[in-house]
Amino acid sequence: MLKNEKILLVDDEIGILTLLEVTLKKEHYTHISRCTNAKQTVEMVRSHNYDLIILDVMLPDMNGFELCSLVRSHTNAPIIFISASSSDFDKLKGLSVGGDDYITKPFNPLEVVARIEAIFRRQKIYQTQSYAIQENQEIRVGRLTLKPSDAMLVFDEQKIECTAKELDLLRFFLRNPNRIYTSSQIYELVWGGEPLYGEEKTVAMHISKIRKKMEINPKSPEIIINLKGIGYKFVPPQ
Known part of the structure; x- marks a missing residue:
């Protein structure tokens, strides 16, 4: 069954973008966009509503943590960081600036899919459980x-x-x-x-x-x- 969630992939390595896009399409995600720098990412987030963003920490024109703060002014979509750094400091920094998860490179693309589906599953639980309160309800x-x-x-x-x-x-x-x-x-x-x-x-x-x-x-x-x-x-x- 096709999945309608809109996902934005942000990385300056074309190989990683292609790997993630191919893997996601195999898992029936059809709405996938790609960015290779911070400027393009901000423009995309301003003009589109994404359900989830995968964000590389090291981009050519801006640190991914700084970009996350900019993105947060336009969307509350979940953000998963991907980075070559496995230090606890970077992981905690990513979470502190508004990230929802952090995956280190090299990674198994199926792990990324599993993390994405866990986030979407949680959102669906909130929407469908009988006691759930509407997302926008006070x-x-x-x-x-x-x-x-x-x-x-x-x-x-x-x-x-x-x-x-x-x-x-x-x-x-x-x-x-x-x-x-x-x-x-x-x-x-x-x-x-x-x-x-x-x-x-x-x-x-x-x-x-x-x-x-x-x-x-x-x-x-x-x-x-x-x-x-x-x-x-x-x-x-x-």
């Missing part, structure tokens, strides 16, 4: 209001801008207040796939970013708290 819990359509969290009267993944994570917590979840459970339910190596750092990095935006003292959180050796719990501010 969620109010205590003094917090999540406004997905505006990519924003409102705490009292303070407006807090959020990335796509932060919205996903906040949506999950606001739907499940006062319940404890391990990092692996959060990764599986929010990222939409089986827990992978490093998922604890991925979850911790995104929670840390959210805490910095809404906690009075991020080092001593009162809203998203960490129960040492157990997991995380969202405690709605009253």
Whole structure:
């Protein structure tokens, strides 16, 4: 069955673009676009609505992390970084600037497809489960209001801008207040796939970013708290 999701591939290596495009087409993805530099990518994102972007970190005219920040001003589509660097610093940086996943080169193209399908599967679960709330519908819990359509969290009267993944994570917590979840459970339910190596750092990095935006003292959180050796719990501010 043909898949209608629109995917943008960004890499300056034509061989990698071709490999990914051929693999995706074999998996029945039909709407695939390609870019080889940052300028072209920004133009494409401004003029088209993509469901997912695969973004190389090293581009000829701009660092992929910087490009991600520009892209985020135009779209909340999930972004998967691909990079030759396997350092934890680069992985965490990619997630901190708005990326949803990070894959190191050389990679198996089928792994990339698996990551893509995990993201799309999670999105479909949100849309089809009987208890799911519409993606653009506001969620109010205590003094917090999540406004997905505006990519924003409102705490009292303070407006807090959020990335796509932060919205996903906040949506999950606001739907499940006062319940404890391990990092692996959060990764599986929010990222939409089986827990992978490093998922604890991925979850911790995104929670840390959210805490910095809404906690009075991020080092001593009162809203998203960490129960040492157990997991995380969202405690709605009253």
